[in-house]
Each structure stands twice: as structure tokens, then as C-alpha cells.
Amino acid sequence: MKQITITGGNISFSCEDDDTVLRAALRAGLGFPYECNVGSCGNCRFELVEGEVEHERKDSPAYTERDVQRKRWLGCQAKPHSDCTVKVRLTDHYKPQILPVKTAGTLTEILDHTHDIREFRFTLSQPVMFLPGQYALLSVAGVEGARAYSMGNITTDGKEWHFQIKRVPNGACTGQLFDAMKVGETIGLDGPYGMAYLREDSPRDILCLAGGSGLSPMVSITRGMAASDKLKGRKLHFIYGGRAARDICGEPMLKELPGFGTDILYHPAISMPDPDNPDAWPGLTGFVHDIAAEMFGDKLKDMEIYFAGPPAMGDAVMKLIVEKKIPPAQVHFDQFY
Numbered sequence: 001m002k003q004i005t006i007t008g009g010n011i012s013f014s015c016e017d018d019d020t021v022l023r024a025a026l027r028a029g030l031g032f033p034y035e036c037n038v039g040s041c042g043n044c045r046f047e048l049v050e051g052e053v054e055h056e057r058k059d060s061p062a063y064t065e066r067d068v069q070r071k072r073w074l075g076c077q078a079k080p081h082s083d084c085t086v087k088v089r090l091t092d093h094y095k096p097q098i099l100p101v102k103t104a105g106t107l108t109e110i111l112d113h114t115h116d117i118r119e120f121r122f123t124l125s126q127p128v129m130f131l132p133g134q135y136a137l138l139s140v141a142g143v144e145g146a147r148a149y150s151m152g153n154i155t156t157d158g159k160e161w162h163f164q165i166k167r168v169p170n171g172a173c174t175g176q177l178f179d180a181m182k183v184g185e186t187i188g189l190d191g192p193y194g195m196a197y198l199r200e201d202s203p204r205d206i207l208c209l210a211g212g213s214g215l216s217p218m219v220s221i222t223r224g225m226a227a228s229d230k231l232k233g234r235k236l237h238f239i240y241g242g243r244a245a246r247d248i249c250g251e252p253m254l255k256e257l258p259g260f261g262t263d264i265l266y267h268p269a270i271s272m273p274d275p276d277n278p279d280a281w282p283g284l285t286g287f288v289h290d291i292a293a294e295m296f297g298d299k300l301k302d303m304e305i306y307f308a309g310p311p312a313m314g315d316a317v318m319k320l321i322v323e324k325k326i327p328p329a330q331v332h333f334d335q336f337y
Contacts, residue, residue, distance in 0.1 A: 002080040007049055007087045015080055020056060021046065022075030023100060023190070031094035035335040037076045037137060037193055038148050039063065043335070044075035051084030057145055098192055101128045105161060105189045107181060113249040114242075116167040117213060118178060119152065124189065127158035132198040132224025133217045133306060135334060136161060136191030140176050146190065147173045150217035150308065150334075152253075154224050161189065166213035196306055196332040198224040204304040204330065206236040207296070209288050209317055210250075214308030215240060217334075219253050221306050222264060226257040236264050237295070241288040241313070243272045245281050267291065289316040293324070300324045306332045 004021055005012040015024035022044045025032035034044040039060030048071050055063065055077040063074055075088070105122030112118055130136075132154050137146035153162040168174045181187075198221050206225060210218040222238055225231050242248045248268045254260055269284035269291050284291055288309070292300065301324060307317050314333065321331050 002051075003083045004080065005083075005085045006090065007085060011090070017079075019079070020076055021053065021073075021078045021080060021084070021086065025075070026094075026096050026100050026193070029095060029099060031090045031092050032075055032088060033091065033094050034076060034193075035195070036148060037135075038146065039074055039077045041335045042074065045072045046075050046078075046086045046088035047072050048078075049085040049087055051086075052081040053078040053084060054081060055079075094195065096193075097131055097197070098129050098134075100191050100193055101126070102188070102190045103128055104186050106186050107183050108160075110181075110183065113164060113215075115246055117164055117215065117249060118167070119162055119164045120177060120181070121160060121162045122187070122189065123160055124158065125186075128161075128189075128191070129155060129158040130161070130192035132220040133196045133332070134192035134194040134220075135217065136163075136189050136193065138163070138173070139188030139190070140173055140181070141185075141187070142180070143173045143176050146188075148193070149213070150194070150220065151192070152216035152219045154220055154227060161191075164213060164216035164219065194334045196308070196334045197221075198228070198306075199304060199332070200224075200228050200230040202231075202304045202330075204302060205234050206231075207292065207300070207303045207305045208236065208238045209241075209292060209305070209307035209309070209313075210239070211241045211288055211309030211313045212247075214310070214313070215250055217308045218306060219250060222254060223257060226259060226264065234263065237267060238264065239267045239269065239288050239291055239295075241269045241271060241291075241309070244270055244274070267295070287316060288313060289320045292317075293320055298324065301326050301330075304330050304332075308333060 002015045013028035035041045039057045042062030057077045104125040108123050109121040135150040139146045149163045151161050152164040208218040240250050273281050273285050
């Protein structure tokens with residue numbers, strides 16, 4: 001175990017030999033900045049003042065030659081080889097509501113939602129709570145490095161975590177999960193993580209925007225809203241986008257919730273309708289961000305907005321947020337790549 005000291009104050013924490021600087025800090029309840037947790041976003045950069053670290057992931061997309069020159073490292077990938085002194089700006093925003101824990105999960109059930117989205121349900125070896133909208137790191141046998149996936153359920157006892165996962169073409173982890181993982185097998189789980197969790201103290205109606213496997217955290221947010229006494233009387237609009245009709249899912253899960261059709265409103269949309277059979281899809285057409293703009297316009301500024309999906313969708317939603325001058329404090333998302 002190594003000791004990590006943060007410059008500029010009397011703050012230090014312990015880091016297990018198999019842990020990273022970021023995750024050890026979060027386990028200690030510190031507000032260490034981060035988002036993706038897998039080396040892709042770069043939000044967890046810190047400056048190494050003293051000591052020795054090594055990156056867990058050698059090809060981290062967010063790590064640049066400039067970082068090397070400035071002695072900066074990625075907190076989510078940096079494993080200390082000695083006691084270290086680091087320079088990083090802690091903020092209360094990143095303080096975990098629930099301390100992340102390393103545990104294991106046994107696969108108990110697999111459900112198909114579309115041709116390429118499947119739900120994997122795990123029972124944990126020890127109960128760990130999470131907030132609606134948060135994610136975990138999955139370590140799967142035969143796959144190098146952990147992968148971040150959001151939970152789709154909500155929990156009152158922390159015993160089960162469910163993940164709605166989209167198959168990635170030639171993806172090492174999803175290939176293993178979809179083609180080799182069997183009920184009864186066990187994986188490593190680490191969490192919860194993420195800042196895009198349901199804000200129960202918000203007085204505003206909710207807008208959930210999702211595409212692909214962004215379905216999972218938005219379903220969790222919706223389930224959390226339906227179960228919350230604090231959010232009684234709020235409306236939630238759920239816009240889910242796919243390329244074609246076969247990509248659309250989610251409605252059966254939402255229909256089970258109290259208030260569906262009145263307080264919870266589901267709006268599926270496809271971006272690539274069949275030109276030879278335009279009437280085959282009776283619903284909305286277009287991209288999620290455009291549909292949100294058309295449906296709500298300037299009223300978006302009065303909503304609590306959560307979104308998750310592929311990078312292109314995320315970029316488009318962020319442009320919409322800027323164009324509509326929506327206060328950043330009302331917008332919640334975690335960067336996944």
C-alpha cells in the first residue's frame with residue numbers, strides 16, 4: 001500500500017497496490033475530478049511532484065506527449081510504485097455520494113432487448129448501493145482493462161446491478177459478454193462512479209435523452225424518478241433514438257412504472273427511415289437533439305436534463321445546450337468513449 005499526498009494542504013490517502021490514484025482518492029471520499037474512468041477523457045489529469053507511477057492502460061487516448069513533458073498523468077490509469085506527492089485541484093462536486101467498492105458479481109440472467117442490446121443481471125458478492133444513473137467498471141475474464149457501463153436498475157439493498165449493454169462490432173469486452181458469458185459465471189465489479197445521477201432536490205421537470213446503450217442510465221433515472229417521493233408531480237420526457245425501427249427499445253420497461261403515459265412520456269425516434277417504405281415507422285424521425293429542440297424549444301431552460309449515448313450524439317446535445325443557454329448545473333452526463 002502506498003501513501004498519496006496532495007500538495008497545498010494536509011491531505012493524504014492510501015492506495016492499494018492494485019488500485020489507481022483516482023479510484024483510491026474517491027474511495028477515501030475525496031473530490032478528485034474525473035468522468036470516463038477509462039483513460040479517454042483526460043479530466044482526471046494530475047501533476048506528479050514526487051514519486052513514481054505507471055499507467056495501467058498504455059494506450060490511453062487522453063494521454064499526450066505534452067502531458068509527458070509536463071509530468072502529468074491520468075488519475076484513472078496511474079498506479080503508484082512508491083509513495084507520491086501530486087498536484088490536483090479537489091472540488092466538492094466530485095465528492096462521491098457513495099464510496100466506490102471493488103466487489104464481484106455473479107451473472108444470474110440475460111435478457112435481449114434488441115438485435116444488439118442485451119441486459120446482463122448480476123448478484124453482488126457484497127451489497128453495494130448506487131444512485132440512479134451511475135456506472136461501474138466491469139472486469140471480464142479474457143479482456144484487458146476494465147470497461148465502464150451504467151446500471152439500468154435502481155436498488156434499495158445494493159444486492160443486484162443490471163447493465164443494458166450494446167454490442168460493439170469487434171469489441172473485445174462486448175464480444176466476450178455476448179458470445180461467451182454464461183449464467184453462473186463471475187466478473188469483477190468496481191463502483192459506483194459517475195456524476196450524472198438523479199437529482200431528487202430539483203424542482204424542475206426532467207428530460208432524458210438517450211441513444212444506443214445510453215438507454216441503461218436513462219432507464220435507471222426514470223425508475224428512480226418514479227420511485228421518489230420527492231419528485232411526485234414532476235413530468236419526465238424520455239426521448240430515445242436509433243437508426244431504424246429494430247434499434248428502438250425501452251418502452252416495455254417504462255410501461256411498468258407508475259405514471260407512465262401521464263407523468264412519464266416516452267418518445268422513440270429513428271434517424272434513418274426506410275426510403276422505400278416511409279410509412280413503416282409511424283413515430284418521430286430525426287436526431288434526438290433536434291427532436292428535443294422541436295418539442296421544447298426555449299422551455300429546455302426550465303428542465304433538468306440527463307443524456308447518454310454515442311459521442312456524436314453527446315456533442316450534438318452539448319451544442320444544443322449552449323445554443324439554448326441552458327444553465328450547466330441543470331445538465332448531467334458522463335463522458336463515455
